[in-house]
Amino acid sequence: MDARVVEELRAVLGRDGVLAERARRTPYEADGLAFARCLPELVLLPRDTRETAAALRVLAAHGIPVVPRGAGTGLSGGATPVEGGVVIGTARMRRILALDADNRLARVQAGVVNADLGRAAARHGLFYAPDPSSQKACTIGGNVGENSSGPHGFRHGSTTRHVLGLVLVTPEGDVLDLSRPEHDPHGYDLVGLFVGSEGLLGIATEITVALLPLPPLVETMLALFRDLDSACDAVSDLVAARLEPTAIEVLDQLTIEAVEASVLAAGYPKDAAAVLLLESEGSEAEVASTLGAIEPLLRARGAFEVRRARDELERARLWAGRKGAYGAMGRVAPDLYVCDAVVPRTRLAEIVRVTIAICQARGLRVANVFHAGDGNLHPNIPYDRRDAGQLARVLEAGDAILDAVLAVGGSLTGEHGVGLEKIGAMGRAFSPDDLDAQCRVRDAWDPARRMNPGKLLPVHACRETHTRDPRGGAR
Amino acid sequence: MSTATVRAPHSIEAAVACVREAARDGAVILPTGCGSKRSWANAAPRVDVELSTRALTGVVAYEPGEGVITALAGTCWAELQELVARHGHHLSPWIPDPASATVGGVVAAGQSGADRLRYGPLRHHVLGMRVVTGAGQVVQCGGRLVKNVTGFDLHRLHTGAHGTLGLVAEVSLRLHAAPEVRAAGLAFVPTRQAGWQLAGEILRASRLAWTVMVHDLVRPGQSGPWLVAALVAGPAPAVRAELAALRRDAPQLPWLCGAPQTEEERRAHDVWSGIVALERPGATWPTLRATTLPTALPAACDALDAAARAQGLEVKLVAQPALGVVDAWIRGLGPDSLASLEVALASAGARVHWRGLPDELRRGQDIFGKAEPAGLALMRRLRDALDPRGTFARGRLAGGL
Numbered sequence: 001m002d003a004r005v006v007e008e009l010r011a012v013l014g015r016d017g018v019l020a021e022r023a024r025r026t027p028y029e030a031d032g033l034a035f036a037r038c039l040p041e042l043v044l045l046p047r048d049t050r051e052t053a054a055a056l057r058v059l060a061a062h063g064i065p066v067v068p069r070g071a072g073t074g075l076s077g078g079a080t081p082v083e084g085g086v087v088i089g090t091a092r093m094r095r096i097l098a099l100d101a102d103n104r105l106a107r108v109q110a111g112v113v114n115a116d117l118g119r120a121a122a123r124h125g126l127f128y129a130p131d132p133s134s135q136k137a138c139t140i141g142g143n144v145g146e147n148s149s150g151p152h153g154f155r156h157g158s159t160t161r162h163v164l165g166l167v168l169v170t171p172e173g174d175v176l177d178l179s180r181p182e183h184d185p186h187g188y189d190l191v192g193l194f195v196g197s198e199g200l201l202g203i204a205t206e207i208t209v210a211l212l213p214l215p216p217l218v219e220t221m222l223a224l225f226r227d228l229d230s231a232c233d234a235v236s237d238l239v240a241a242r243l244e245p246t247a248i249e250v251l252d253q254l255t256i257e258a259v260e261a262s263v264l265a266a267g268y269p270k271d272a273a274a275v276l277l278l279e280s281e282g283s284e285a286e287v288a289s290t291l292g293a294i295e296p297l298l299r300a301r302g303a304f305e306v307r308r309a310r311d312e313l314e315r316a317r318l319w320a321g322r323k324g325a326y327g328a329m330g331r332v333a334p335d336l337y338v339c340d341a342v343v344p345r346t347r348l349a350e351i352v353r354v355t356i357a358i359c360q361a362r363g364l365r366v367a368n369v370f371h372a373g374d375g376n377l378h379p380n381i382p383y384d385r386r387d388a389g390q391l392a393r394v395l396e397a398g399d400a401i402l403d404a405v406l407a408v409g410g411s412l413t414g415e416h417g418v419g420l421e422k423i424g425a426m427g428r429a430f431s432p433d434d435l436d437a438q439c440r441v442r443d444a445w446d447p448a449r450r451m452n453p454g455k456l457l458p459v460h461a462c463r464e465t466h467t468r469d470p471r472g473g474a475r
Numbered sequence: 476m477s478t479a480t481v482r483a484p485h486s487i488e489a490a491v492a493c494v495r496e497a498a499r500d501g502a503v504i505l506p507t508g509c510g511s512k513r514s515w516a517n518a519a520p521r522v523d524v525e526l527s528t529r530a531l532t533g534v535v536a537y538e539p540g541e542g543v544i545t546a547l548a549g550t551c552w553a554e555l556q557e558l559v560a561r562h563g564h565h566l567s568p569w570i571p572d573p574a575s576a577t578v579g580g581v582v583a584a585g586q587s588g589a590d591r592l593r594y595g596p597l598r599h600h601v602l603g604m605r606v607v608t609g610a611g612q613v614v615q616c617g618g619r620l621v622k623n624v625t626g627f628d629l630h631r632l633h634t635g636a637h638g639t640l641g642l643v644a645e646v647s648l649r650l651h652a653a654p655e656v657r658a659a660g661l662a663f664v665p666t667r668q669a670g671w672q673l674a675g676e677i678l679r680a681s682r683l684a685w686t687v688m689v690h691d692l693v694r695p696g697q698s699g700p701w702l703v704a705a706l707v708a709g710p711a712p713a714v715r716a717e718l719a720a721l722r723r724d725a726p727q728l729p730w731l732c733g734a735p736q737t738e739e740e741r742r743a744h745d746v747w748s749g750i751v752a753l754e755r756p757g758a759t760w761p762t763l764r765a766t767t768l769p770t771a772l773p774a775a776c777d778a779l780d781a782a783a784r785a786q787g788l789e790v791k792l793v794a795q796p797a798l799g800v801v802d803a804w805i806r807g808l809g810p811d812s813l814a815s816l817e818v819a820l821a822s823a824g825a826r827v828h829w830r831g832l833p834d835e836l837r838r839g840q841d842i843f844g845k846a847e848p849a850g851l852a853l854m855r856r857l858r859d860a861l862d863p864r865g866t867f868a869r870g871r872l873a874g875g876l
């Protein structure tokens with residue numbers, strides 16, 4: 001990186017805000033998509049909106065590509081650095097700026113960790129609903145970037161439902177204050193479009209989110225099955241019966257073994273081929289009626305045991321086990337490829353079977369732990385990235401799974417994003433006209449295509465006629 | 476406007492042909508459904524072709540076990556409601572005029588319903604759509620699944636855009652479980668302050684409320700009474716338990732919640748129908764919808780009252796305290812009074828949206844108020860990117876979009 005640019009950036013961010021030494025840049029080489037790596041030219045760590053804007057102006061003036069980054073837990077390579085580019089991280093933007101319990105909202109800096117917001121809200125009898133399994137590390141900014149979700153998304157929806165406003169910095173370094181919570185947007189819904197835009201439209205620096213009142217009662221239920229198919233069919237039945245628990249998760253045997261062998265051992269029974277983890281919240285009567293209606297459906301699909309967590313401690317352990325499942329897979333292999341796709345909820349068992357067959361045919365193991373109630377599959381393939389042949393088979397399996405999912409009207413991703421990982425599949429999910437519309441939107445925000453280039457949108461899909469940057473910055 | 480040709484294509488392909496033809500001729504298109512929400516947007520300066528979706532009807536996909544429905548834009552909202560109700564589903568938004576609303580119109584107008592407190596705004600239910608662009612392309616935005624983050628959420632741009640970015644041709648919506656039981660609570664209170672207080676008590680005790688309204692029944696020269704109305708719905712045991720809690724925490728509110736086929740149930744249903752009708756703008760008088768943070772709502776209502784009184788206008792307020800929304804039904808409006816009400820509300824920190832203004836008042840007005848929306852320049856760039864030739868009528872949204 002040109003020394004003068006570094007000096008300009010230091011002038012706006014201070015010494016601590018610019019990481020230039022190789023050793024300090026290395027940790028930013030990759031995100032959760034471990035096999036994709038690229039050393040960033042610089043890592044910038046602004047402390048607020050003003051510094052972020054100043055840094056982006058410098059970078060715009062020099063035409064330098066930018067990759068926004070939260071905690072780097074993303075699984076699709078959204079935060080993987082790009083050739084010749086810098087990373088702007090939000091690690092020094094960790095302040096909760098306001099928590100307005102009366103209006104049930106909070107304003108936070110983008111680098112606030114999801115679980116920290118949850119803790120702060122709980123002190124006011126409130127909670128922040130999106131709960132990715134990575135919530136102890138991932139940031140609200142990253143959640144906005146990916147439109148993340150979690151087990152409780154079944155009832156509460158993904159991040160987009162809970163974002164009321166944003167302050168964002170455009171690729172040119174202009175500040176756009178969309179933080180006022182709008183009942184209905186006047187004009188176009190820019191906030192709605194920004195959520196899930198994977199760092200292509202700018203950097204969110206402050207986020208206004210909705211908080212919900214903590215429910216009076218939460219109960220967690222476990223149902224054990226002798227095979228994965230029956231567990232999946234039971235989920236389809238619950239959805240068809242229009243029952244509304246807050247979470248419906250499936251864990252298969254390999255996942256359970258890994259969890260139970262780890263420090264997170266939660267008491268999941270090792271003799272079950274699949275476990276359904278369900279939760280219901282509300283008044284005592286609401287919870288009792290929901291779980292009461294669920295149980296016979298589970299039994300009818302062959303659940304051989306249905307039980308409820310005895311107390312808060314057991315509940316917490318079951319969830320810690322579920323949310324720690326990816327980490328626990330570390331015992332099975334050094335790396336884990338976490339596939340993410342959505343299928344119609346009427347076809348869960350069928351497609352889960354297909355994904356397993358796809359992996360088996362390539363000599364790969366697969367562990368399924370997923371947000372079944374939303375049809376959001378996560379076939380997780382343990383592998384060792386030092387084994388190039390194996391990695392190739394893993395990627396091939398991932399691709400075949402996406403084809404199978406698309407064939408039944410499913411989608412490429414339910415929560416992890418397209419990023420680098422699935423950019424090649426976008427042309428299979430969308431027509432050239434669909435992609436052209438998305439390109440037009442990107443070019444309206446970022447004519448130079450400098451934000452997170454090479455992610456989400458395949459460049460060849462962008463028709464050039466209407467996308468030339470007046471300053472000639474198009475890549 | 477009166478000289479515009481009306482086209483009503485029977486298929487998306489035919490709609491594409493209409494758009495291409497208009498684009499070729501440099502004609503300007505105004506997409507319409509039943510036309511019931513025309514007054515929710517500004518009057519377009521120029522319209523050559525009214526592209527009506529009234530013949531673009533039908534359910535494209537509905538598998539009850541999936542909980543998603545996809546329909547062509549001209550499909551009548553009431554028809555969809557009835558269809559999904561037969562399978563135990565509730566279609567949100569719950570709107571006052573379902574028989575004269577189309578799916579495309581509801582979505583393009585961004586119409587939320589009287590069930591918003593429980594299910595959230597319309598934009599939370601729109602999973603995806605197919606849109607005909609100004610260039611005559613059919614673009615798929617989002618999908619038909621309850622969870623999906625593939626690509627940009629372009630459907631969020633089209634929701635509430637009043638067709639300024641393209642013709643919404645097909646929509647997929649998320650469905651909810653139909654409630655087993657509906658209960659209604661109604662009470663008169665002597666002051667608005669007492670209304671806020673009772674509403675607060677209901678909201679604190681309720682998790683199942685669809686609506687909590689404070690409704691102004693004031694006649695000129697009289698003060699009060701005020702009506703507090705609450706609707707609660709859900710599974711039978713949960714509703715019963717909640718009513719028990721409400722009777723304890725808000726004892727002055729009597730509830731109607733009868734067993735099926737009883738007189739009490741019929742009366743509860745009548746109240747429900749009456750309440751949803753309060754959301755109907757412009758049925759008799761034009762409506763000013765003002766929105767702000769819930770805690771700022773009482774002050775906004777006071778400011779609105781005072782300004783209306785100063786103008787000698789007759790006003791009725793229907794406030795939804797948990798949402799920070801008040802609809803003011805106003806009689807006797809003129810251009811000057813429009814402006815002064817807006818100023819009063821703006822100084823109380825509220826946003827305005829006029830609905831149901833007669834054409835002569837709507838023309839030359841920005842019914843979204845004078846304040847420019849934040850990000851207007853970017854919105855213009857987005858519009859120009861998606862409809863570069865201005866095939867779809869402009870100037871209908873805030874800031875001249």
Ligand SMILES: Cc1cc2nc3c(=O)[nH]c(=O)nc-3n(C[C@H](O)[C@H](O)[C@H](O)COP(=O)(O)OP(=O)(O)OC[C@H]3O[C@@H](n4cnc5c(N)ncnc54)[C@H](O)[C@@H]3O)c2cc1C
Binds near residue numbers: 069072073151327
């Ligand atoms: C063990 C594990 C479990 C997980 N479980 C879940 C789960 O249950 N549900 C789920 O949805 N995801 C899950 N994930 C994926 C990941 O945690 C989420 O995508 C998370 O939201 C990423 O947050 P982050 O702060 O790490 O963002 P990063 O990974 O740093 O960035 C994610 C994307 O957002 C962009 N971005 C980051 N910050 C900003 C900003 N301020 N403005 C604009 N763009 C920005 C980046 O450019 C990138 O494209 C899991 C990951 C791991 C490792």
